[in-house]
Amino acid sequence: MATPLDAKIPSGPIEKKWDKHRFDLKLVNPANRRKYDVIVVGTGLAGGSAAAALGEMGYNVLSFCVQDSPRRAHSIAAQGGINAAKNYPNDSDSIWRLFYDTVKGGDYRAREANVYRLAQVSNAIIDHCVAQGVPFGRDYGGLLANRSFGGAQVSRTFYCRGQTGQQLLLGAYSALMRQAGKGRVKILARREMQELVVVGGRARGIVCRNLVTGKLESYAAHAVCLATGGYGNTFFLSTNANSCNASAIWRAYKKGAAFANPCFTQIHPTCIPVSGEHQSKLTLMSESLRNDGRVWVPKKKDARSPDAIPEEERDYYLERRYPSFGNLVPRDVASRAAKAVCDEGRGVGPSGLSVFLDFRDAIARDGEDTIRAKYGNLFDMYHHITDEDPYKLPMRIYPAVHYTMGGLWVDYNLMTTVQGLFCLGEANFSDHGANRLGASALMQGLADGYFVIPATLSGYLAAEKLDKVQADAPEFKQAEAEADARTKRLLSVNGKRTPVDIHRELGRILWDHCGMGRNEERLKKALALIPELREEFHKNVKVSGQGEEFNQALERAGRVADYLECAELIVRDALERKESCGGHFREESKTPDGEAMRNDAEFSHVAAWEYQGEGKTPTRNTEPLTFEHCKPSQRSYK
Amino acid sequence: MSGMRLTLQIWRQKGPDAPGQLVSYGVEDISPEMSFLEMLDVLNEKLIGMGEDPVAFDHDCREGICGMCSLVIDGRPHGKDSGATTCDMRMRRYKDGDTITIEPFRARGFPTIKDLVVDRSAFDRIMQAGGFVSVNTGSAPEANSLPVPYEKAEAAMDSAACVGCGACVAACPNASAMLFVAAKVSQLALLPQGEAERTRRALAMMAQHDKEGFGNCTNEGECEKACPKGIKLDNIARLNREFLRATLLQP
Numbered sequence A: 001m002a003t004p005l006d007a008k009i010p011s012g013p014i015e016k017k018w019d020k021h022r023f024d025l026k027l028v029n030p031a032n033r034r035k036y037d038v039i040v041v042g043t044g045l046a047g048g049s050a051a052a053a054l055g056e057m058g059y060n061v062l063s064f065c066v067q068d069s070p071r072r073a074h075s076i077a078a079q080g081g082i083n084a085a086k087n088y089p090n091d092s093d094s095i096w097r098l099f100y101d102t103v104k105g106g107d108y109r110a111r112e113a114n115v116y117r118l119a120q121v122s123n124a125i126i127d128h129c130v131a132q133g134v135p136f137g138r139d140y141g142g143l144l145a146n147r148s149f150g151g152a153q154v155s156r157t158f159y160c161r162g163q164t165g166q167q168l169l170l171g172a173y174s175a176l177m178r179q180a181g182k183g184r185v186k187i188l189a190r191r192e193m194q195e196l197v198v199v200g201g202r203a204r205g206i207v208c209r210n211l212v213t214g215k216l217e218s219y220a221a222h223a224v225c226l227a228t229g230g231y232g233n234t235f236f237l238s239t240n241a242n243s244c245n246a247s248a249i250w251r252a253y254k255k256g257a258a259f260a261n262p263c264f265t266q267i268h269p270t271c272i273p274v275s276g277e278h279q280s281k282l283t284l285m286s287e288s289l290r291n292d293g294r295v296w297v298p299k300k301k302d303a304r305s306p307d308a309i310p311e312e313e314r315d316y317y318l319e320r321r322y323p324s325f326g327n328l329v330p331r332d333v334a335s336r337a338a339k340a341v342c343d344e345g346r347g348v349g350p351s352g353l354s355v356f357l358d359f360r361d362a363i364a365r366d367g368e369d370t371i372r373a374k375y376g377n378l379f380d381m382y383h384h385i386t387d388e389d390p391y392k393l394p395m396r397i398y399p400a401v402h403y404t405m406g407g408l409w410v411d412y413n414l415m416t417t418v419q420g421l422f423c424l425g426e427a428n429f430s431d432h433g434a435n436r437l438g439a440s441a442l443m444q445g446l447a448d449g450y451f452v453i454p455a456t457l458s459g460y461l462a463a464e465k466l467d468k469v470q471a472d473a474p475e476f477k478q479a480e481a482e483a484d485a486r487t488k489r490l491l492s493v494n495g496k497r498t499p500v501d502i503h504r505e506l507g508r509i510l511w512d513h514c515g516m517g518r519n520e521e522r523l524k525k526a527l528a529l530i531p532e533l534r535e536e537f538h539k540n541v542k543v544s545g546q547g548e549e550f551n552q553a554l555e556r557a558g559r560v561a562d563y564l565e566c567a568e569l570i571v572r573d574a575l576e577r578k579e580s581c582g583g584h585f586r587e588e589s590k591t592p593d594g595e596a597m598r599n600d601a602e603f604s605h606v607a608a609w610e611y612q613g614e615g616k617t618p619t620r621n622t623e624p625l626t627f628e629h630c631k632p633s634q635r636s637y638k
Numbered sequence B: 001m002s003g004m005r006l007t008l009q010i011w012r013q014k015g016p017d018a019p020g021q022l023v024s025y026g027v028e029d030i031s032p033e034m035s036f037l038e039m040l041d042v043l044n045e046k047l048i049g050m051g052e053d054p055v056a057f058d059h060d061c062r063e064g065i066c067g068m069c070s071l072v073i074d075g076r077p078h079g080k081d082s083g084a085t086t087c088d089m090r091m092r093r094y095k096d097g098d099t100i101t102i103e104p105f106r107a108r109g110f111p112t113i114k115d116l117v118v119d120r121s122a123f124d125r126i127m128q129a130g131g132f133v134s135v136n137t138g139s140a141p142e143a144n145s146l147p148v149p150y151e152k153a154e155a156a157m158d159s160a161a162c163v164g165c166g167a168c169v170a171a172c173p174n175a176s177a178m179l180f181v182a183a184k185v186s187q188l189a190l191l192p193q194g195e196a197e198r199t200r201r202a203l204a205m206m207a208q209h210d211k212e213g214f215g216n217c218t219n220e221g222e223c224e225k226a227c228p229k230g231i232k233l234d235n236i237a238r239l240n241r242e243f244l245r246a247t248l249l250q251p
């Protein structure tokens, strides 16, 4: 039976909804807050900011992460910047425009009320981060600098050189450390969540594995927040850090939290191409490079060095196909176009799976020094990794899995379909629809953590009568037993293939069948291949060592077991969504000239999958999307 | 194509209290474009295949920003490339037949957990002592109400680039963490936002530094050489000035 999905969107005009809602939500008296325990899993921008803000309010917060310190969460790697609607450059930006751009950029598959709130709180994020001492780039007058990012027509992106994520995360981390020093937040690093514990229909705790001792530990609380990041590593190769995983949200899904739009994955066009079998991750080259670099391949397959290929034999295919946006088309469009020329056999480099990003003309126009000042660190990074000098020869780039717009379904309060379980940041599905704009993930993570969850979580705690639950309650024992049984099972197979080997094969299946272009035939094939590989894993995996010790092979095996299940849901969702939208391109749904075509009549909804038990097909529930303010139109970049 | 063959001498230690020793392993088919950590992945895949315990090492982003990777390679924290983390290094820096020694970051303040993995939580505790501006969410003034001169903002960013890896500690003959503390104190001393807590911060962070068992700075300069992010010794000079100022101002 389908569970109704109530998004709990407040009534009233869109620009008043959030204020009205905050007024309507019940409050927890400051003196009573210390009686509540809150678990926050994840210390990236979303989890770090949430734990700090909740600690400041006076709750007892337990903060978990898999790294050795909260400061190392994957958010640290974000390069380009963070958006806000400050309109400092006087180029007619506004909350309304940021809202509109985000809904349109997401190809009309996000909830308007959520996106509006995101744009509304964006300015307070910048104020707060500056007050924390985040060293944003400034102009000579001492005021904050902005740049245009990801093809936006206004300059609304704030940045700290090429290390914006690092600086914002260190800001959140220092706020978190301040609360830890005061005893309001307890830091539990090197802990991996294994199970969500539901008591009386409500999320009341977690079981995690202490990665140093290998022992299982139970923690009880009045509410649980998951801010565990995206599941892009299901594809094996991605721009995500190694420890990014699907496990926390996957465990929650299996305990009843609906998983929304799993097939909405973002493939970023400018990454350093794969160089061999051994490859463990892909490195992003910032999108800002497309402001000056020109993308091309030879008109016909050509083995000459790129500088020997004359102008008339080059195909600047983005400029040709999209004359008005050129090299600055959105990520999904640029990625598919690169794939198309490589599929035609015109790709470059040893594997034929890359295209040129050429700075020759920009260097001739502005001089090498200017280009060095803008992109020096990126050029050095590229040179270091590939041993090729991009000042002399064009870079070679290819698309790679980068971000997941899908995630746990949440209502306006960021609560999942499990009462008392909240989900923040990349781990939820909320604000980016089918495609995320550059510099908007950092904004969303901090909006959720600093500003949304302190209000909505308090509202939940104040409205419900929650008894204290102890971590030795039978539900915890049961969850520990389940986690323990899974570990024992993994260790006992003693087969022939390592978890990494099987993960690599899974990645290849997903990339080939559910990557930049998807069609029914290949998706159905993947739906057969994935369960076979899962069976192979459980029959033939080899994990060395013991459960109760520091064991990185076991950590990886546990994550791969979850990827093997999550991958199937990604494919199933892609198969059911018979339209092209944002990062999801169904080859059956395109315009006569090959561009993506949405089907608003049938698919203007969120698909939220509900787990039905081991071996059973999950149920696809839908939340209809209505657009009162941003009228859906077909995106065109011609 | 068959790649390089290398001999690895790796520090193996089962647990915090177990004795450790260097153990020799061979790897083959190592290609020049592999990263150093991918080379270790190759070894670990082989060890798991043989039912042996793989080598434990910390890593995450693999692009030089998270500060998780922490190896001493042939006696140098993060290896022979200057201004780079372990994960940044590519195997083209080695040639067929080389022997490479790999050890953990060693320091009293960084107890070993297993093999090449050490416990750096002391850094978190130093930050808890004062590595922040006390500003509660929601109370900040408009961001542009307080201009910061361009040069100051850039200098603050130079200090803020620290990734907290601890290579400075591993490189220092005194196992001092002064460069780490100095980077944070400098960042916040350079910005007007950090002014109100300047005195308290310098004293509290240094007190915690000493309590964690890190040694004193005797100007060896090894920390600066090992730092993958180019954090300069000037930061320590500033920390010393901040500390002195704070001691004089202390009631």
Ligand SMILES: Cc1cc2nc3c(=O)[nH]c(=O)nc-3n(C[C@H](O)[C@H](O)[C@H](O)COP(=O)(O)OP(=O)(O)OC[C@H]3O[C@@H](n4cnc5c(N)ncnc54)[C@H](O)[C@@H]3O)c2cc1C
Pocket (backbone or CB within 6 Å): A041, A042, A043, A044, A045, A046, A047, A048, A064, A065, A066, A067, A070, A072, A073, A074, A075, A076, A077, A078, A079, A080, A081, A082, A164, A165, A191, A192, A193, A194, A227, A228, A229, A230, A239, A240, A241, A244, A245, A247, A248, A284, A402, A403, A424, A425, A426, A427, A438, A439, A440, A441, A442, A443, A445
């Ligand atoms: C290379 C790169 C560049 C990017 N650049 C930009 C940019 O310029 N602008 C922008 O807006 N966005 C950018 N993004 C996207 C953005 O960085 C992320 O979407 C965002 O940082 C995610 O933040 P988060 O807090 O949701 O999760 P994360 O930062 O991924 O944090 C996840 C946290 O959860 C913890 N965790 C995970 N699983 C478990 C578990 N099972 N148990 C316990 N803890 C767990 C982790 O330890 C970590 O603390 C970039 C992404 C990449 C990969």
Ligand code: FES
Pocket (backbone or CB within 6 Å): B058, B059, B060, B061, B062, B063, B064, B065, B066, B067, B068, B069, B085, B086, B087, B088
């Ligand atoms: S693994 Fe992140 S800095 Fe090396």
